Amino acid sequence: MIYDNSITKKLGIAYPIIQAGMAGGITTPELVASVAETGALGTLGAGYLTPEKTKEAIQKIKQLTHKPFAVNLFIPEHPTFSDKKIKQANQLLAPIRRDLNMEEQIQLPEMNKNLFEQQIEVLIEEKVPVCSFTFGLPPKKIVRRLKSEGITLIGTATTVNEALANEEQGLDIVVMQGSEAGGHRGTFLGNFQSAMIGTMALVPQAKDLVNIPIIAAGGIMDGRGVLAALILGAEAVQMGTAFITTKESGAHPLYKLAIRESTEEATTVTKAFSGKPARGIRNTFIQSLENREHHLPNYPIQNMLTQEIRKEAAKRNRPEYLALWSGQHPRSSTDKQAGDLIQSILSQIEDLMGNLGL
Template sequence: MSDRLTRLLGIEHGIVQGPFGGGLSSVPLAAAVSAAGGLGSFGANHLTPDGITALVGELRAAVPDGLPFNVNLWVPHPGEQDLRPTAADVERLRPFYERLELKTPDGYAPPPLFDDQIDALLAAAPPVISFVMGVPPARVVEETRRRGIVTLGTATTVDEALALEAGGIDVVIASGSDAGGHRGAFLRPVTESLVGTFSLVPQVADAVGVPVLAAGGIADRRGVLAARALGADGVQIGTGFLATTESGTSTAHKAALAGPDARTTVLTRIFSGRHARAILNPLIREMAAAEDQVPPYPVQNTLMRPLRAAAASRNDAAHVNLWAGQAAALSRPIPAADYVESLL
């Protein structure tokens, strides 16, 4: 892997574990990846400021020998933190609440504010902070530089990569449409930003002067070699690490990643109000007609959270968000350290 990337991040191998939001990340997974010479990550977009402070403390205690780790936040889109659900938004989900024997919500608790989250994260000062969904505010980038924190930003198009570089981000993650989980498009709609990894990575590598991580559809050593051939300095892998022993994914999710259903993934707004790639399951099929009706993030995400949690706790693959990229069928249920070794 490129020396400029490994030196910048303080890692041995140019392998970054993708950060998973919504509770799918785990401290043991991040610690195992960092201990194996990569960069372990934790998605903190769902955590309160106090939760973020505690998380960084846990990561520091778990990651051995002062090795680096990464904490991820979502940059909010304009106006989204002021949104509230309508009665129709709640009513649309009533049959699913009843099916899972849950009480229909009678109020709405908005998620933590980004400004509060990032202030707590900056104060905790992890070695690396990554962002998705946009360019962080200038005052945030200035503070990361003052504190010696390395920043990563996710781009789904060349224009987004250029915007991240202009905004002072240290490393650009070129995330192809092959990738699992949420699409991070922020300059154009997702439907206009679906560039495959093989098309995106070389264009981004040519366009920016900062190190580039390739992401999307990379799950084994062949994908790592291909990313390097395309001009990437390293790789970020999500789905492959979701399948590992230490990840926070449910038993049902891991079973789906290991089965034939992993060969079919779709982009859906059903689970969060934002497009995300997941293994096709009965809930996605049942709600397909409502794809354009569900409210945007974070409203739909908040309304769906109890359903997702209940389904995961029951190992109910029919009603849970089975995030997965298009190379999911290549993933294997092995310890994270063994997986890193296999990528090398």
């Protein structure tokens, strides 16, 4: 059977569909559990959660399902930055803050430099079955420790070389993130412009050179995309945008509406919101900063500077100032329950295979 492969066996799932671990409140425990209950893999996006909130969400998921699920963590980054950069960023953000009736200058909140290690301890304590990583490679000592606890590890790559680095580091599976994908780029070797490779080109090249199993991501929204990825050599797919608009998603209603009404030419890759390249729907916020991104501090500093803007915009129903992360295939988005979405994908795959005589 097409679904019976090394990834579904290793993850303990029936279907090779993984709901991406999107941080920022989208991946509610209800969404993760609903996906898991269908036989796919739900993922909690814990990148911005405190250790306490991470633990609370994991425990809620466990109350809702006994099926396997994953938690996604961000590899920490501690860039240097100058007061000049902070001042420049605040000046550029001041008109937006004024429009939202906010204070024009803010002080950076304290960064928890031990967040990643503390979250790792939570995952071990809660016996989470699967952990995925974005923005780089976890240290080998953490890889060894997690694997000794029986936790399956999934990395992220945007090039074949990054996939090979994941394999060398000891990760079990790697997500190949094509340039069509919404949200932050996972590039960690070289510049992101050189790593903007489409899923259809990226997956088969990785399959030919990488020994660990591959998950395809980027622009996959329905059964056609899933089946195509499997034919290209992936053993599973990771889908993000498709799940943002589901009923269990924690995304703002206007964010969901923006995706459902969007088209393939509406997205762009920007550093304006976070200081790290990410694909989202072009709006007023992006347009106001798109020629000035070189004045902004790198991630996570810029992300911290815009955090309250995004919160206030959500409160005031101002989508022009929200980070509307989306992939390049929004036309197939729906407002279904997550379980119904997965069932429709599986039905479409069955029909396609029948039509192709597979």
